[in-house]
Amino acid sequence: MADEAANEPDAALPGMLLRIDHVGIACHSLETAIERYGTLFGLRVVGLETNEEQGVREAMLAVSAGSPAGASYVQLLEPLGPDTPVGRFLARRGEGLHHVGYAVPDLAAALEAVVGRGARLIDQRPRHGSMGASIAFLHPADLGGVLTELVQPRDVRET
């Protein structure tokens, strides 16, 4: 991945990442995890949905205030079964941090940019994420072992 562009990343990727959008946490029981984060930090559920495609039931808990385009979240993930990505993660590692999601202003442009710089994609094209967002996962091997999601929140896409 070392190339000349790496010496001046700002010039090539201005404002690519807007913020940390969420941390994804794998858990055995969504209800137990929601109660824990609610009790300890006062976090409230602002989105609760099942994503059959990803094999998870998930809850979004708002950390910072603001519109969906500016907020950040704890995303709790309960697998729909053992033979799902999160189910296999739990079997292998137990509960804990599963991935990190960064908000981007333009997902298609961001994917094109990172592929051009040597990243491998898990999702070749944007797909549906939480709360109406468009998302795509990047391969952890290029990001220090971190499963990384790029998120274009709904409010950003609609403007």
Next chain:
Amino acid sequence: MADEAANEPDAALPGMLLRIDHVGIACHSLETAIERYGTLFGLRVVGLETNEEQGVREAMLAVSAGSPAGASYVQLLEPLGPDTPVGRFLARRGEGLHHVGYAVPDLAAALEAVVGRGARLIDQRPRHGSMGASIAFLHPADLGGVLTELVQPRDVRET
């Protein structure tokens, strides 16, 4: 942790967490990880320091703009040796997400609040973190297996 207060967390913990301050990523080589995140996302190093107490060399890469009191970061962590917390993490799990840090307006008050709600602390009192912040770690067992850090950034403490 189930108690009556859990039914009205907002009333008891108004604005406790300000935002996701950073994700901590364990890596074998700080230089390699800095180059990767710089190349792929255009992230730049805004802080580089050695924390002997925690046994790490670490780099803070700014994700979102703003003052230290409002920004968020990727924190890359390279262990000073195998017999350190991050060194043991790498031996056990390999490179990847190590912890998440949330910004709080008042660390002492936040620690008192979470202890009162049943959380166990790794750090009984605030200690020095990156870029002049005061920090403390909470035990992952109470947070769905997630090593969790509370951060009072320097700019917040000084106001």
